[in-house]
Amino acid sequence: MAQAALARENTEEATEVALQTRIKAGATLEDISEMTPRYRDVLVATMAIAADLEIMTLPLDFDAITFAPSINDRIAVASALQDEMGHAQVMFRMLEDFGFDSYHQVFERDPKNFKTFFLLEFGNLSPIDVGLGHLVGDQAGYITTRDLEENCSFGPYSRSLRKVNFEENFHVKRGEYMIRHYMQQGPEMRKRVQERMDFWFPLGAEWFGATDDVKSRTDQLHYKIRGSTNDQLRQIWLQRLVPFCEQVGLKVPAHFDSERGIYVLDYQMPILLNLETLKWDFRTVTWPEKLAQWKKGGPLKLPGLTRMQVELWGQDLW
Amino acid sequence: MMKKVIDRQLELGGDKPEFYEVFARRDSAEPLSHIGSVEAPNAELAEARAWFVYDQHIWREMCIVPLSAFVTITERGSKSKVKVV
Amino acid sequence: MAIINSIEDLSEPDRALRDELYCIADAKLVLAGWYMMVLQNGRSIADFTSICAMMQGQYGHARALYQHLGRFGVTLDEVEWTRGAKDIRSPKLLDRPPQSWSDFIATIFMAEQAVSTQLSAYRTSLADRTLARLADKILKESRFHLSYSVGWIKALRKDPASTVDEDARRRLVDTLDWWGEPDQPDAVFSSGYRDTSDSDLRDRFLSAVCATFDVPDGIAVPAKSWQPSIRRNGRPGIPENLFEKIRFKNRELAMP
Numbered sequence A: 001m002a003q004a005a006l007a008r009e010n011t012e013e014a015t016e017v018a019l020q021t022r023i024k025a026g027a028t029l030e031d032i033s034e035m036t037p038r039y040r041d042v043l044v045a046t047m048a049i050a051a052d053l054e055i056m057t058l059p060l061d062f063d064a065i066t067f068a069p070s071i072n073d074r075i076a077v078a079s080a081l082q083d084e085m086g087h088a089q090v091m092f093r094m095l096e097d098f099g100f101d102s103y104h105q106v107f108e109r110d111p112k113n114f115k116t117f118f119l120l121e122f123g124n125l126s127p128i129d130v131g132l133g134h135l136v137g138d139q140a141g142y143i144t145t146r147d148l149e150e151n152c153s154f155g156p157y158s159r160s161l162r163k164v165n166f167e168e169n170f171h172v173k174r175g176e177y178m179i180r181h182y183m184q185q186g187p188e189m190r191k192r193v194q195e196r197m198d199f200w201f202p203l204g205a206e207w208f209g210a211t212d213d214v215k216s217r218t219d220q221l222h223y224k225i226r227g228s229t230n231d232q233l234r235q236i237w238l239q240r241l242v243p244f245c246e247q248v249g250l251k252v253p254a255h256f257d258s259e260r261g262i263y264v265l266d267y268q269m270p271i272l273l274n275l276e277t278l279k280w281d282f283r284t285v286t287w288p289e290k291l292a293q294w295k296k297g298g299p300l301k302l303p304g305l306t307r308m309q310v311e312l313w314g315q316d317l318w
Numbered sequence B: 001m002m003k004k005v006i007d008r009q010l011e012l013g014g015d016k017p018e019f020y021e022v023f024a025r026r027d028s029a030e031p032l033s034h035i036g037s038v039e040a041p042n043a044e045l046a047e048a049r050a051w052f053v054y055d056q057h058i059w060r061e062m063c064i065v066p067l068s069a070f071v072t073i074t075e076r077g078s079k080s081k082v083k084v085v
Numbered sequence C: 001m002a003i004i005n006s007i008e009d010l011s012e013p014d015r016a017l018r019d020e021l022y023c024i025a026d027a028k029l030v031l032a033g034w035y036m037m038v039l040q041n042g043r044s045i046a047d048f049t050s051i052c053a054m055m056q057g058q059y060g061h062a063r064a065l066y067q068h069l070g071r072f073g074v075t076l077d078e079v080e081w082t083r084g085a086k087d088i089r090s091p092k093l094l095d096r097p098p099q100s101w102s103d104f105i106a107t108i109f110m111a112e113q114a115v116s117t118q119l120s121a122y123r124t125s126l127a128d129r130t131l132a133r134l135a136d137k138i139l140k141e142s143r144f145h146l147s148y149s150v151g152w153i154k155a156l157r158k159d160p161a162s163t164v165d166e167d168a169r170r171r172l173v174d175t176l177d178w179w180g181e182p183d184q185p186d187a188v189f190s191s192g193y194r195d196t197s198d199s200d201l202r203d204r205f206l207s208a209v210c211a212t213f214d215v216p217d218g219i220a221v222p223a224k225s226w227q228p229s230i231r232r233n234g235r236p237g238i239p240e241n242l243f244e245k246i247r248f249k250n251r252e253l254a255m256p
């Protein structure tokens, strides 16, 4: 008995080593049968989060569609949301092959159990937020999914991200276009944009998760599910966003450190958002404190996902 | 507020969702390629959903095939008959 | 064609054409608002995608028609901002909110079918080639909107308890309000802007509906106060609370 278990353990260990060697040599997996349970768990967790992030844009963009200022603007937001729902569809479809039931995942799962990010959990207040959401949020998302497309050792996932990234790039461009325009509309408007950027920027910076000194060499990197660390991805985001902001005249708490040759934040992560005032407190806290805030979530998460799971008709519509 | 109740037989076409695989090409030089998959209880709905979900290009040609119609060759015994993309 | 700034300057047929195109464009505007309001009631992720796409389709068509109306002095400023609920000329069909998913599907089927039917009579217009091309383009793009509703109707009917046929019957009566009484004066047709009369279009619409639903004989609407300029009976305009939901907001933040 004990010997059989030992033998099984040995074969598992051997397949694990074989898989890691293959991946290190640049092999791409095409099928579930090629995976070890550990690889599979890491991959599925990554894809499940990606799927939840996409679906969370439904409540987020819905308000933006309704308060849009013109036919053109309404079309633009609806088009971005259509893309996001297309991404969600592809992600959940892929998870079906791993035994997930997407109807259960989307319509029956407790909203508390959706793994969305803090950045997506606050309602948009005006079209300025739509522009900043694209500029800050879609940019962060795009950098994450570009890395997955380029590096992911699971072929189907990498391929599915081609369409996703093709479209995300448009969202970022739209954000740049909107913010550049608003910043040319006089001091009053510039002030409005700056106020909202003060809110958005730290959300974008923490999209990439904990800093590498806390969390590095994760299994995701080990299995080449993704290629870059949190800090590396955050650096790409800063490289794109900070010069743009300087160009249009938006102040952000980050700058280029010419000695180190990289962009750095003017504050030390993690920091907390005051959920009453929606202002950031730039004093550094501990990661467990930050994780607790993320876990609690923003004000849009539960009502937004609950709305997606219920139907409203008749007088509840208008 | 009424919770959405999805009737699987009706809306999915069975206990398990019914998938249609989507093929398209952009121009006459491009091969017809598998671009993705949609789920629908019938062909009309599948057609509309395929058209709306995969609208990243203006397709010259697009068609859908029920997943159940596929005969696998290299993927015999694999969990997914056709990869999502 | 010269740009005309005042409705009084228009000839009788041009004024009738302007009214009718306004009605069609507003039908699309309000229908787009329907898709917007119902979006989160979608029953699959692909529904969310599809409804977003159909919303954009309808807004895009409405915008193109309003732009075409520019030659009759209509401005986007008027279309998007200076009008109120009472100025919107959409069909009565779209006043009452959907009562269920099945009612929603039945209504969009009727609305898409009705608007496409009316536009089909502009495809051959020699008097206005731009309009003819626009009508043709809109019709082609609307094809998938119809497959969407037909697919859903088919799925819903598998349930013996489904109310979709009843919903459709109720909504059909409201849809027919769009054509008023048969054989009334029809300036757009007699002037040659449209190649089919309103009466014939009403029949064309009914036979298209017949392919999907049973249409009871002798279905008619009392057309006592039907006005061609708004294509409906009774008072002009849409419910205030519907208008409040679908109107545009934050004007100072509109993108150029």
Ligand SMILES: [Fe+2]
Pocket: A054, A083, A084, A087, A164, A168
């Ligand atoms: Fe996305």
Ligand SMILES: [Fe+2]
Pocket: A080, A084, A138, A141, A167, A168, A171
């Ligand atoms: Fe996006």
